[in-house]
Amino acid sequence: MRVDILTIFPEMFSPLNQSMVGKAQEKEIVEIYTHDFRENADNKQRHVDDMPYGGGQGMLLMPQPIFDTMDKFSHENARVILLDPAGKKFNQKVAEELAKEEQLVFICGHYEGYDERIKSLVTDEISLGDFVLTGGEVAANVMIDAVVRLLPGVLGKQVSHEDDSFSSGLLEYPQYTRPEDFRGLRVPEVLMSGHHENIRKWRLTESLKKTLKRRPDLLENYSANEEEIKILEKLRETSDDTQDVVE
Known part of the structure; x- marks a missing residue:
């Protein structure tokens, strides 16, 4: 260019x-x-x-x-x-x-x-x-x-930019690196589990959760799939933490 x-x-x-x-x-x-x-x-x-x-x-x-x-x-x-x-x-x-x-x-x-x-x-x-x-x-x-x-x-x-905030239409999910426990602030256990499907669901839920809280306007034109629609419905209905929603 x-x-x-x-x-x-x-x-x-x-x-x-x-x-x-x-x-x-x-x-x-x-x-x-x-x-x-x-x-x-x-x-x-x-x-x-x-x-x-x-x-x-x-x-x-x-x-x-x-x-x-x-x-x-x-x-x-x-x-x-x-x-x-x-x-x-x-x-x-x-x-x-x-x-x-x-x-x-x-x-x-x-x-x-x-x-x-x-x-x-x-x-x-x-x-x-x-x-x-x-x-x-x-x-x-x-x-x-x-x-x-x-x-x-x-x-x-x-793929370095494909998960960026706004690239998918949603805000990016939280990310963590070492150490696992820093001053009492711990990495979510799901990320340590090695269970790729659970990690995917956690990240999707966190991404939707952040977008719903901080930039709900982005969801107005977002084409959510069936899984995302169900997660959003639960997020709107409950104040439980994200792990509960994933489960």
């Missing part, structure tokens, strides 16, 4: 050289390029913003620096993403969709907004969430990290 980022603060993307995304670049699984579109502004002051026609507060990004920057690299079949609070909300499904592409372009805005003509370059308008940031760089960092970790070879094993 190739990722191109249009920004006036390219130094804000140094985190992408670290951790798994950095290793993905070393393995040549992904190539990431930043383009400072201020360098392509056609005025002496290198301004990339101006006042909106018709009046109003704030400044808008002008189209010229963005268009001229886009002209300098190939993006014919790319998904061009405008980071915009008014765009569709980013989530795991969007990350999985973008991970199938060969090239992504992120346009990071600042100031009050964009000249509307910039959107003629764009295939997707995406928002990180229902809040406003000072610029698109932080959002782009998050989205790129979420997408790149899904690329084959980045995490080593394909």
Whole structure:
């Protein structure tokens, strides 16, 4: 995958050289390029913003620096993403969709907004969430990290991300490692049993339990199978612990 980022603060993307995304670049699984579109502004002051026609507060990004920057690299079949609070909300499904592409372009805005003509370059308008940031760089960092970790070879094993929260539509079940007893806090016995079916049921129940408690909105569009429906019914009916529900 190739990722191109249009920004006036390219130094804000140094985190992408670290951790798994950095290793993905070393393995040549992904190539990431930043383009400072201020360098392509056609005025002496290198301004990339101006006042909106018709009046109003704030400044808008002008189209010229963005268009001229886009002209300098190939993006014919790319998904061009405008980071915009008014765009569709980013989530795991969007990350999985973008991970199938060969090239992504992120346009990071600042100031009050964009000249509307910039959107003629764009295939997707995406928002990180229902809040406003000072610029698109932080959002782009998050989205790129979420997408790149899904690329084959980045995490080593394909199953590494399949059990992540949101990948299945549910929150991930609790996990434990050594020691078995830490300051009186013990690993659930079912995980020590070696009984794979009981462990599977425990994990499924815990996943449903956590989702029901913390993010019940996720269950509204979740296609539960017969086993999951029965577990959810019991979870809603009883305050017993998860082990009782599994049994």
